[in-house]
Each structure stands twice: as C-alpha cells, then as structure tokens.
Amino acid sequence: MQFGNFNFFWFLFFFSILGFSQNLEDQIYDATDIFIAKPSVSGLEILRNKENQFVSEVNTKEEQLALVILSCNKAFYEKKFNQINNAIKSYEFAWKNYSVNNLANYDIIEYCLKPLAHLYTITGNYTLAENTIKSYLFLAEKEGNSFQKTAAILNLSVVYHNTGNHKMAASILEKELQNKNISTKQRADLENNLAVNYIALKKYDDASSLLTLNKDDYQSIKNKAFISLQKGNSVLARSEFEKAKNLFFQNENNTARDIANFYIDEASLFLKLNNNVLAKQSYTNALKSLLPFLKQNILPEKSNIYGETAFINIFDGLAFLEKSTTRKLAFYDLSFHASSLINENLVSQESQILQQVEDRKRTEKCIDILWKEYEKEKSSLLLKMAFKYAENSKNTVLKERNNQKTLLQRFPNNKDLKLQNVLLSKQESLINEYVRLQITHDNPTKIVKLNDDLTTLSIELKEVNERINKTFKKNEDFSLSLDTLEVKLEKDKAQMLYYFWGKDCFYSFYFNHNKIHWERIALDKKNIDILQKFIHYFDDSNAINNDVLAFSSTAFSLFNLLNLKQLEQHKTLVIIPDGILHFISFDALVTHKSETTTFSKIPFLLFQNKMAYQTNAAFYIQNNTSKKNNKIAGFFPVFKNTNAFLEYSIDEAKVLEKNNAVLFMNKNANRMNFKKNTTQYSILHLSTHGTSGSFTTPATLVFYDDVMLVNELYGLENCNPDLVILSACETGVGKLQKGEGSISIARAFQYAGAKNILFSLWKINDYATAEIMTNFYTNYFNNHSFFESNYNSKKDYLQNESISNAKKSPYYWSAFVYYGVIDTPKTSYLYYLLLGLITCIVLFLIYGRFTRFLKRKEI
Template sequence: MQFGNFKFFCFFFLFTIATFSQNLEDTIYDAIDSFVDNPTKNALSELNQKEAEFSKLATSKDEQLALVILYCNKGSFEMKNNFQKNAIASYEKAWLLFSNNNLSNYDITEYCLKPLGTLYTKTGNFTLAENIIKKYIFMAEKEHNQPTIISGYINLSIIYKTIGNYKTAIELLQKVEKYKNSSILQKKRIQEELTLNTIGLQKNNNSVDILQNEVVTNAIQSLKTNAFLALKNNNPDVALNYFEKAKVEFLKGKSFEARELAKLYAEEATIYIHLNDTEKAKNCFTKALKTLLPFEKNWVDPKKANLYPENTFLMIFDGLAYLENDTTKKLKWYDLSFYVSDLISDQLVSQEAEIRHQIENRKRTEKCMDLLWNTYQKNKDSNYLELAFQYAEKTKNTVLKERNNQKTLLEQFPNNKDLQLQNQLLSKQESLINEYIRLQITQENGTQLIELNNELASLSIQLKNANNKVNLQFENKTETSFSLTSLKQKLEQDKAQLVYYFWTKEKCYYFYLNTNQVTWNKIDLNEKNTFLLQKFIHFFDNANNINADILAFTSTANTLYQLLGFDQFKKNKNLIIIPDGLLHFVAFDALVTQKSTSKNYSTIPFLVYQNKIAYQTNASFYLKGFRLKKNDKIVGFFPVFKNTNAFLEYSIAESKALEKYEATLFMNEAANRTNFKQNVSQYAIIHLSTHGTSGSFSSPATLVFYDDVMLVNELYGLKNCTPDLVVLSACETGIGKLQKGEGAISIARAFQYAGAKNVLFSLWKINDYATSEIMTNFYDNYTSTHSFFESNYLSKINYLENKSITNAKKSPYYWSAFVYYGAIDANKTDFFYYYVFGMLLLIMLFLTYGRIARFLKRKKV
C-alpha cells in the first residue's frame, strides 16, 4: 500500500470512529427524548433493552454523560410509579458513572443525588441516605450554593428525626434557620420540621406555639401535624377532624406517588384505631394495600412474591395484626412484616444501619412472644413454645449472624469472585468508617473528612450491588436448620443444659432445655425484680462494695439465683447461658445457690461450684459449633505502660505464664497497633493484656496499645482473623452500648464479628493482680486439659482454693469478671501413653501366648 493511500485509510478510520461516537451519543439522547415524550411501562421496557446495549458501548465522556442522563430520567419515572428498588438502581448507576469518570456539565445533585437520598430515606436505608446527602451538601458548600445547602440540611434532619435523634435534627435545623437567603418555602419547612422534632422530644406546648405563630405554607403537613398532636393529647376526635382536612388538601393535588397515598390511608387508620373503630381502620389499611399492590387479587392473604422493600407495608401489616383477634391470622400479618423487613435489610450495607433497622423487628417479635405466651398458657401446645423460640432466635444478633454467614460462605467457596469482592469491600468500609470516626474525634482535617465521606458514599453503593449478587447466588445456603430437637441432641452430645433469655420492656422470658425437657417461663420486670437485678450488678462497681456487706451480697445473689430460674436446673451438669438485655452484664458464676451466713468466700455456695458455665451469643452459634484448629500457637500483647498512670504492674507476671508455652510475646513498645494487625491472623490463641474502654452513647469502645488506641470499627475490618480463642485480659472488654436484639457493642463482640471462634473477656474493671492469677491458672489448666471451657472453670476454682490469697481478695469481684463465650470443647487427651501401654500389653500377651503354646506342646509330647 502506498503511503498516501495508508494516510487516507487512517483518516477514514478515525472519521468513522468519530462519526460512530457522535451517532452513539445522539442515539442515547434520541432514546431519552422518545421515552420522555411517551413515558409508559412498555416504553420503559424498551429503554431498558437499549440501555443494556448503550452501557457496553459508551466510552467517551460525552457518551457516558448521555448515559447518566438516561439513568436519571429512567429513575425519575420509576420513582413516580412506585418502582423504588429499580429507581434506586438507576440513580446509583448514574452516580457511580458520573463520579468514577469525573464527568461534569450536569446538575447531578438536583437530578440524581437528591432523589436518591430521598429514596434511601423512604426505604429505611438511613446510613446511605446520610452519606449521599452529606455528599451533595459538601458539593454545594464548595460551590457556595446556599439553597442546596439548606435543603440538604433539612433532608438530613429528616433522617435524624426518623431514627429518633431529635436533638441532632433540631441542631441542624436551627443552624440553617439563621441563613438569610433561604426561600419562603424552605423557611416554612424548617419551622414544620422543628415542630415535628419538638413533638418527638415531647415538648407539646412549644410545638403548639410554633404552629400558631407561623403562617404555614404546607397546609397538608400543618394539618397532619395538628392531627398527631391531638392524638398525643388523647383527643382522637379532634385529630380526625384535622386529618380529614389534610386528606382533602392532599387529594386536590394533581400528581402524587402511590406510596404517599398509601401512607395517608395507613395514617388515617391509626386515628380510627384510637377511636376504637376497627372496621374503618381495617378499611383504610386495605385501601393502602390496594394502592401499593394494584395487581394483587387476594387482599386478605397477599403473596410474598408481590411485595417489595417499602416501609409503608410495615405500617399496614403491623396495623392489621394489631386489629386481628385470631392468633394464627395475627401471626400471619406479622410474618408479612418480617418478610418486608428482611427485603429492606437486604439493601442495608452498614452495621449501624442494620442494627438500627432490627430494633423495630425486635419490638415486633416482643408482640409475637406475648401473643404466643398467652396462647400457650391456655392450651400448653408445645408447637406454640417452639414457635416462640423460633421468633426469639430470629431477631437475636441478626447482624453478627449475617457476618458469620458471610465468612462461612467464603470458607466454603474461597475462589468465588463475588464473595471475595464482598469481603474486601466490607473490610474497606470498616476501615473508612474507622478513619472517619477518628477524624471526627480529633476534629482535624475537614477536607479529609469530605474525601472520606465521598469514598464511603461510592463504596456503599458498590457493596450493596455486591451483596445483591451474593444473595442471588447463595440464597439459603448458610441458614442453619434449626429446631428444639436438634438443640437437645447437641446438648446431649455436650452433656449440657441450656437457658435462653429473651428480654422485653416489661418481662423477661426464658426457655430451659435439657436432653429430655423443654420449659418456657416468664419473669415480670416489675420494680422489685428490676431493682434486685440492678442491685446485684452494682455490687461489682468497685472492689469494696461486696466486702463492705457480704451478707447483703449473698442474700441478693441467692434471691436472683431463684428469680432467674436456676433452682430448677440440673446440678453438676454443664450449663449454656444465652443472656439478653441487662443479663449481658451479670456474672452468673457469682450467684449463690443456697442461703448463706458465711463471710468466708471459699465456703459460700457460689454457682461456679455447682455448674460449669459457658455463654453463647445465640442458639444458632451454639448449634453450629466451631471446629477448633488446636495448633496451640499463642501470641500475646503486653503494653505494660511503665512509668505512666496506666501502668499494669501484674501484666508482667501474666506474661511469664505464657512464656512456658513458647508463646510469641510483644512487650512494652512492641505491643503496638501495627504489630497486632500484622500478627493477628497467624495464631490460634490471641492474648491481650491491656486497657480497654466500653465506650459511651457517642463514642465507640476501644482497645489500648502502647502507641495508639484501636476502635471497634478497626477490629471489625481485621482480615483473616479466625483464631480459636481471643483472651481479653483487659477492663470492660465485654461492656458496651446495649443495642436491642444485638447485645453489647463491645470489644468482645468486635472480635466475634471479625471471626474469632471463642472469646474470654471481662465484665468490669478487674484488679490486675487478680487478672494475673486467673490467667496463669487458665493457661496452666489448658496445658493439661486442652479445653478452653474447662480451663476457664478451673481457673476460678483454683483461685478460690488458693490459700495464699486473702479472704478479701476472694470476693467475686476479683474472680467472676471473666466470662467465656464459646464451645464446650472436650478435653484433649494425650493418647501417646495409651498407644505405648497398648503396645506393651500386646507384646506381653504375645510372649505369654508363646510360653503357653510351648508348655502345651511339651506336655503333649
């Protein structure tokens, strides 16, 4: 080919590519225009087919931007027509494509991020909503776009209002209330939201004043607010009057989402419930259901396949359950709520969001438990007992169980790319959240905070997509087949019995299981019983409380022993305790089994003498069990903190106990955060002798190393952390903010979340001398028993029987702080000696047989 012809060919090739590119961009815009002109479900179906092709071909920024605009238009239609899950997916695609390719020349905030934030809020995905709203607030602040900043803060306040954080919501609203450039509509929205949040704080008088002193533009919201104020003041007739006016105003509107209408009907139903008009309430709930499910034929028994993640369904089904008298039908409505709740939960990607979401599920479970208890008392049908146990277990530690299932799947399918990606994203998310919290605590580097929030927003969407892929592939793969029969079989195997507590606002249910027995009991949490429990817990607030009045302690401990049902349990048999609520903070070993006037701790009949105790987080974990590696490789971290106020004098003696077992020890400066993270995946037993904090409502629990602290979020993200045992020889490692259903958000739980099979931790700030003694006993016993369960039990018995320890130091304060959450692992017997003995016996028999044979032969001759 001549050079001139080649030159012409290249020019023609490049021109063709450019023309094709231009044609693709135009083609995408033509498809958008066609859809916008005729926005129907059939047109949407056609657009979806075209979108699939466009997404494969779009490479230039212009083509990608056209595709972003297509996604946004599609999302807008889906949102208006109640296809919320699809709308979220469309907006997420738009945002990821826009942000990952640094696109511009499009108002991504107005047409994508704002509706996406609203959808996340409506579907209960508050963490993602918060991330997205903060994202566009940051963008607006950078551009000095005050209207968007104001609307962003208003939308952010709605999230905090919805989750009950009224104080933060009010602070945000008061911040933007001072802005001079807010529109009249924004000013009115601020006042209305201030009113609703003030109601939330139960300052009704102030709320009424605000409404009366302001000319409210949004008449519908104003009337509805007055209606619910009247309900709060127990004036349902007045409430209905206001609400009917609000309904008239609402229906005057030309366009509204089906969800908004359904929610209106559901809210109306709640007023009729207060008026005791059951029929009208049911009618309103049915209207709401018909609005959300226009193609459903059976409104009395809607098909689960037709349901989708929508909070309004929860209002409807819970309301219909409340109105129903028949137990079976009532539970059927609640089950539909649980099903929809699970659909919503599948879209959540952060622990915080999942824990918050399960609180409502837990409240729903409490209602089911009360219903089943009353029914069981009437007919004693064991099916109701088992069903109640199933309900209790379903909402116990759901977040912890889900993470455990994810790790189990990865162990089973280590080469699955979707599982690998999910695990990587989860670890990265926890790492980013950890950095974010640390920056918030130090209040440094605002720019980095913005960057972290941006990264979190994008990562959260990627994680949600990864979770959806995994759920589709492995649906029901990790669910443990669960029944009381299987539990009893496991208990027989472990020579154990089990007590399972379920804590509610007014009562505490407990199930007792033995190999041939299952009972269901109830403890009323009246003032007397609650005081007794709190009194027992407060005895351990400091070292002097018990010693100051031993008789008062033993009396309290014995009364609590009986209240919690322990007088019914088998003596001298292993005992599994699954606590709940405040019982997470009870040292059960220190309960007293009989009335006692002794002041000599060694002779007081503590429960530790009667039963060997192991704790479990939930029944599924106990049933599942854990295969232990038993390689006995130990690593210990001992910061010691010499020459500081935090000096742990006896930590050195504790480290000496581990030296006997050729443990790898990181002492003083070497016990730092970096060495911990680098070594945590290489050992079967991880021992931490340091300080810990339980955290507070606003700050997370922490673990202290020589050079730095480690927040629980960083522990969550530890990679390949699957030790047989984590020993937390540190203060308050089992204490943390108590979350309904999930338990204490503690350091110990963080290690369970990361993958630890068993954990041994403390419930309070234990004396470091006693800790050293207990830990030395633990490892001495582990040498002979090779059982974590037995060693924990014996460490306390040895301590109490040690004559060199004074009576004052044998107070339960010193020895009962450590609790073991894990498997009843059988003693590991050293069979070498049995093999040797067996071989010698065989040789002796062989020689004896030979002698006898020769003797008989001679005799015969």
C-alpha cells in the same frame, strides 16, 4: 421530565430512522428523548437494553454525561412506575459514573442525589441516605447553592426523625431557620419538619407556635390535628385532619406511596381516638393504594411485597387490630418479610442494627401473643414457635457476617465472595477513619472525602451482594432445628438456659433431656431492683467485701429470679443471655442461703455447674472447634512508667513464655504488629486496657502506641483464631442494642471471625487477672480444653490458700466469661501407654515370682 426535548427532535428522529449515522453522544440523547416523549413500562425495558449497549461503548466525558442523563431520567420513571429497586440502581449508577469520571455541567443534586437519598429513606436505608445527603450538602456549600443546602438540611432532618434522633433533627432545623435567605416555601417546610420533631419530643406548645404560621398547608394542618389530640381535643383533631385530607387529595401528583402514608397517619389518629374500626379501614386503604389488585380481607402473597417501610407500618397496624392469633402472626410475618427485603440492600452494620431494632420489637409482640395462648393450652407447638421467633431475632448482623465467612471458606475461589470480604473490610476501615476524625474534629475536608468514598463503596458492595444472592440462595431467616439443638446438647452432656429480654418481661427457655420448659419473668420494680443491685456490686472492689452476707442474699435472690433452681446439678450449663443479662456473671450467683463470709465456702453456682456462654443457639450448634495448632501470640504493652502501668501483666507474660508463646512486649505491642499477626496464631492473648465506650464514642482496645476502635477490629481480614483472650477491662461491655447485644470489643472479635472468646465484664483487678490467667494456661497446657481451663482457673483461684479472703470476692475472679465450644480435654495416650507398660511389668514380675514359688513347692 428532567431533560428537555431537543430542538428539531422530530427532524432528528426521522433521519435516525432513515439510518443517518450519528455519534454515540447523540444516540444516547435521542434514546432518552424518544422514551420521554411517550414513557411506559415496556418503553423502560427498551431503554434499559439500549443503556446496556451504550455502557460498553462510551469513552469520552461527553458520552459519559449523556449516559448519566439517560440513567437519571430512567430512574425518574422507574420510581413513577413503582419500580423502586430499579430506580435506586439507576440513580446509583448515574452518581457513580458522574463522580468517578469527574463530570460537570449537570445538576446532579437535583436530578440524582436528592431523589436517590429520598428512595434510600423510604426503603429504610438510613445510613446511605445520610451519607448521600451529606455528599450533596457539601457540593451545595462548595457551589454556594443556598437552595440545595436548605433542601439537604430538610432531607437530613427526615432521616434523623425516622431513626428516632429527634433532638438532632430539631437542632439542625433550628439552625437553618436562622438563615434569612431561604425561600418562603422552604421556610414553611423547615417549620413543619421542626414541628413534627417537637411533637415527638412532646414540646406541644413550641410545635403549635410554629404551625400557626402555615395555615393553608396540609402538612401543617395535619400536624395541628395531632397536637389537638395530645391536648385532649379529639373533636378539633378530627376536624383538622379532615381538612388536611381534603387538601391532600386535591394534589393530582400524589404517588401510591404518598397516599399509603397519609392513610397510615389517618389510622394512627383513629387508634389514638380508640376507633379501631376506622383505623383498620385506613390501614386497608393504605394497603390497597400499594396493591390495588388485592381483594378485601385477603392476605397478600409475599411475592407481591417489596422493600418499603410503608408495608411494615401497615402490616404491624393490621396485626395489632386483629383478634385472631393466627392472622395476627400472619400479618407480623409479612412485616418481617418486608423488613428482610429492605435488609438485603443494607450494607453497613449501623443500618442493619437499626433495622434489627424494629424487628426485635415486633418479635417481642409475637412472643407475648404466643405466651398468652400457651398459658391456656400448654402446647409444645406454641413454645417452639416462640423459641423460633426469639432465635431469629438474635444477632442477625453477627449471623450474617458468619454466614458470609462460612460461604467464603466453602468457595474460596469465588470472585464475588472474595471481593465482598475485601469491600467489607475496607468499609470498616473507612468508617474507623471517619469516626476517629469526628472524635478529634480534625480535617473536615477529609471527612467529606471519606463520606463520598463510603457512599461509592456501599454502592459497589450492594452490587456484589446482589450477585452473590443470585448465585447462592439467601435464607430469609436463621431458623434452626430444635432436634439438632437437642442432639448437640446430648452430645455435650449439657443443659441450656436461653433468655429473651423484652420491655415489660423477659422469657427463659430451659432445655434438658430433650424437654423444654418455658417461663415468663415480669420486669416489675422488685425484680429490676434485684438485677440492678447485683450488677452494682461489681462497680468497685469494696462493694461486696463491705457486706458479704447482703451480697450473698442478693445473689441467691437473683438465682431464684432467673429460674436456676430447675438446673440439673453437676451437669454442664450453656447460657445464652439477653438484654442486661449480658452483664451478669452467672458463676457468682448463690444456689442456697448462706451465712458464711468465707468466699471459698459460699455455695456459688460455679461449684454446682460448669458454664459456657453463647450469643445464640445457632452459634452453639455450629461451633465445633478443632484446634489447628497451639501457637500463641501475646500482646503486653505493660505501660511501664505511666499511670496505666499493668504491673502484674508481666506475670501473665512469663506463663506464656514458658510455653513457647510469641510475645510482643512494651513498644512491640503496638497496633500495627497486632494487625499483622492476627492470622498466624491459634490463640491471641491481649493483656492491656480497654474501654466500653459510650453513646457517642465506640469501645476501644489500647495498644502501646495507639487505641483501636471496634470498627478497625471489624475490618480485620482472615482473622479466625480458635481463641481470643481479652485480659483487659470491660471488654465484654458496650452499648446494648436490641437483638444484637453488647456492641463491645468482644463482639468485634466475634464479627472479625474469632471462634471462641474469653473476656471481662467489668474493670478487673490487675493482680487477680494475672492469677486467673496463670491458672488458665497451667490447665490449658495439661488438658488443651478452653472450656475446662476457664472453669478450673476460677476454682483454683478460690482454693488457693495463699490468696486472702478479701481477694476471693467474686469481684476478683468472676469477671471473665467464656463464649465458645464445650471442648473436652484431650486424651493423653502417652499416659495410658505408660500405665499399660507399668501394669505389664508388674504382672510379669508377679508371674515370675509365682512360677518360682511353684517350682520351690515342687522341690
């Protein structure tokens, strides 16, 4: 119980029944205390109804505080009765109420923020967990509360551990252990958590030395068991784990989730001991602790599953142990379902991408299972199932944002959809500010304020999302009809190569003439060497020119490795890359052996097939761009008189100027001008510098006065140009995230709403870029096709006799890749009108001459 009984409780209760009038504050406290005296599920429902009534009536700070205390107590028992989502909502409501109204005189850390962060952690909402813990860490430091500060460090280490950031977890734990004022119990907890992270980092001796300090703690003994196992002493490991188990079950306060997680650890131990029978029993026991009504060997109904990370661990474990392919996939599908329920409560890209990483690993396992069956049966059904798994795992964050924007376009007056769009934009703006401050290490107080603002905004966004999901049914996956895909390909007169990148292999799906061909390509040393060698040829401008024949040989080897021999020649090719294939320009692959060093004569794939890329099959099907106008805005900071001077960028600007584009040159190509003008133009052209970022810093786009981080681009409101051209270095390069692809500047524009995009894969040459862009616009203003213009710009570059052979290396012309619709050139009806008119005149003249000839003949 978090709120003690009032003095004279029964006295007050008796007189309240008699109808004595009370003030609202007392009514709230009484309702809370009555429930605490006899908590039950039915009592929770009564308390909820009372809370809803009180919400509309409270005015004073005293009444607001009473309501916060009611909400925290309600959340405590909702968690106890396994109503996890309700508990999270109650704690969120309490925290929002407490912070917005600047309340005091209540231990908000102990009774609200700590349990809320814990619930975020167990439901996989790690970003909100981290933000919430940092909020009460700051409060604890501000109040000089050493106990809560240490508690915050402990809980933060759990978040870092669960997200795989073991080094960070170990670092903050090591630092806190230097604090001499922490209690004996907290020191033991810190040492246990540190030992767990040392085990993950394979520092077994360091972990052992810590665990000897806590002999009677079940966590410590359990950790010792896993260290013994790592050192090869399976007998000791088993003995230690049994001792830990006995100690664990002596605690009568263990929740169903605590018990489930202990059995999951036990199953993990048995798996490492190669005892699959006992491992399966442990997973079954874990499942029964969460679903006690479940019968033996019966798959649970999806309706009984809720968003809980323990379910995912259980179902993944049972799937691994199953022999039947059908049951394996059924268990994995239950994991996907539990993951999707968790994902519904995630409101930041970072947390959604983290969740997607685990889904992607599971997807790979499912596809591997189906491949083994496919090798035996060659069943088209298995192939289609594998493709569905692959597609469902691709770009789920981008797809979700695209769905949100599409829904807003269909229902522009829906208040919740409009609010969602505003909040998402504001969230990215806050994250952008937060990241910039972290990079510069400026104003730590403001960082704390931004963290609190992000937490409050996230809670509001969750509420809005829930209302939207109730109004508009949310699909669990992004599955598409293969029939629809085949119809689209036929319409575009195209073929498709679709890749799925795994740990030990990658798969290709080839679509052509309503047929699908599925291949598995091993990622052995030989194949990895070919891929890496080809990519490294584009590290600098001299690598290819230094040995053209060696490059041609590598490019041909990669052509074969990627199964491109099967392509139908001179037919449009749609490529959906994955993994490091995102960084390969397929244009530069070579279709057959060549001994020439003249680049325009090398048989590049560019000469055989026109190519367009897409991030996933769903986007390819949906993208039917009809251009709203031809208004172009060009941003050219140029950076004259600096080391960053883009001399040939001026030539690009001149081409646009001839075609009535609006140009923002030099100091006018600033960050604010760009943000103001993203909604007004059909084509946005950015000729500037860009960076791909690193593991610690995000990708950036450089303007005259400032840089723009990807997060700021994410937050651009109502940005839906027909085309964005990123005439800058490495705009398609960024940190690779499983499933989501490259977290690059190009992806940021896709997230913001760009329909089609043209961007670079490496540090491009200024002169060659100007030539390519000049060719692109010359073609575009003739045919009004993005797709055709991109293809012709490269072909024209190679066929330009004024350009030297050295400058025709693929390094110079193949960096740009086009992700977008296959739009056909616009028909020039004026041309046909003139042609028809000329034909008529010619026929009239011929007819006149012929009739005069006949008349002369008659005479």
